[in-house]
Amino acid sequence: MRLLIVGALSGQLTAATRIAIDKGAAVVHADSVDMALRTLRSGRGADLVMIDVAMAIGDLIAGLEAERIHVPVVACGTSTDARAAVNAIRAGAKEYIPLPPDAEMIAAILAAVAADTRDLIVRDDSMAAVVRLAEQIAGSEASVLVTGESGTGKEVLARHVHRRSGRAGKPFISVNCAAIPEHLLESELFGHEKGAFTGAVARRIGKFEEATGGTLLLDEISEMDVRLQAKLLRAIQERVIDRVGGGKPVPVDIRIIATSNRNLADAVREGTFREDLLYRLNVVNLKIPPLRERSADVSALADHFARKYAEINGMPRRPISADARRELISAPWPGNVRELENTIHRAVLLASGDEIGVEAIRSPDGSRLGHGFGGRTEETVAKAAATAEAVTRSLVGRTVAEVERELILDTLDHCLGNRTHAARILGISIRTLRNKLNEYSGAGLDIPAPGEVRSVA
Structure with missing residues (x-):
């Protein structure tokens, strides 16, 4: 997790910086908006920018947009400065952190941006087989395609491959191809030269160059535009990139890991994904089974999240009751590990007594978790049929x-x-x-x- 702090490092902002470092963030500091933009152009990228609310946040947001730099921005300032907080959000900041800093709020924001805070916990044989294959090929230079439903932990597994590879001491750079608008993604990946487009006031180093020597994760690669896929294919084949507006190829030394929650073979048939690129990426396929097929993992992950969120929220650790564990194992988990984590977090807050009981295992709307058609009563089935007919x-x-x-x-x-x-x-x-x-x-x-x-x- 790379954090760029913008503003004078004094008082409460210094405290916020120390908390971020304690939570595992690599922190870089910039005194001004101009320095922050220079830092982001130079290849010392950031996963999150935290800026003092007294700084020119609108200028920073405008500069990021003009230079096609995609990075979330949060503002921080004294909790009594309500007008400044509102103006920061209106200017484009995604969140406002009141100062003096709350350690758990900063931790939550860092965790929301960086998925590397999640642990790889495996107990089920089906998932263990995938992890064994991942560790077997981790030391190679082969491109890897990690597939599976949304929320199964594809990025967590990709980071595990990186940590077990010979590139472990080098950068691991992740790009979410689905979250970045098409007109920004090319510059985000390959960088650009000064004057390449209106707003390109200086050379900007892209993610390929940031990741040199390490691993580049292309998350949800199925969402990448076909025209950009051609440029990606060349980068993988020839180990060179072309910055936007550049005329000289730039050599890069990276390993590519891509993820997708869609069937890329279907995307090839539909004409939305290049077949030659699929062959280049899919040297090794790590297919993660959905959580509903990993009952042993459900139980182990639930215990892990129960401990984690009890600690985060300053609450006593409670074991999960036998009834609650059966409820968790029998649930369908369409949102997979991500949904399970949210459910256990909620259960930790709702539980009373010495255990996390079945009454605390609830959906966001307060209802019991679904168990599929086979677990429904006749009355429930009749109501569902009547609703469907209506x-x-x-x-x-x-x-x-x-x-x-x-x-x-x-x-x-x-x-x-x-x-x-x-x-x-x-x-x-x-x-x-x-x-x-x-x-x-x-x-x-x-x-x-x-x-x-x-x-x-």
Whole structure:
């Protein structure tokens, strides 16, 4: 986790920096916005920027956008400075951290940005076989494709491969291809030269060069535009890149690991993914089974998360009761490890008594976890059938386009405007979702921004 602190290191900001370092962050400091931009251009990248609320946050955000640098920004300042906090969020900061700093709040923000805080915990034979294969090929230079459903731990396994490789002492750089808009991703990966486009005031080093000597993880690579895939293929084959606007190839020495929650062979048939690139990436395929097929891992992970969140929240450690453990093992876990982690965190907060009982194992809406069709009572099945029939009748007389539009926008509301989460729930690519939203916006519809829902008339 690489953290860039922007502002004078005095008082509470110094304390925040010490906390971040104690939580495992590698911290770089910049006195000014200009210095921060120079740092980010130079190849000393950051996973998160923390800026003093008194600094020109709008100038930093504008500079990042103009130079196509994709990095989340959080502001920090005294808790009494409410106006400055509001202005920071309006300027584009993703979060506001009140000072004096709270260690657990900083830890939570760092953990939300950096997935490397997650541990690789394996007890189930099916997952153990995948890890053995990962360790067997870790020392090679072969490209690796890690596949599996969303939330199964693909990035965690990729980091494990890096730690077991000969490149372990070098950088591990992760790029989420689904989270970065198409027009920014090329510059993010390959960098750019001064004058390459309006706003490119200086050379910028991209992720390929940042990762030189180490490993570059291309997360959710199926979301990469086909035109950019051609440039990626050349980089993998020839070990050189071309910065945007550059005329001289730049040699790079990296190992590529890619992840996908989609079937790339299907994407090849659909024309959205290059077949030659798939062959280059898929030298070794590490296919992670879904959590519902790893019952031993469910139990071990649940114990781990129970200890972790008891400590984080300053609560007593409680064992998971036998009934609660059976409930966890029998749940379908469509969100996999990520969903299990959230469920246990919630259970730690809701539990009372000496154990985490079954009454604390709840969905976000407070209901019991689903157990699939086989575990339902006849009454529940009848209610579900009646609901399904009512929904079907409500669709009659409407066009497919109308139903699709309502489903997409309702799902986006459910995800508070988060495009990536909505696309995963809908089972479509982030590119397809963005195209649909652009279409709806052009038709005059209200499209929620990230963190928002549609306004209700």
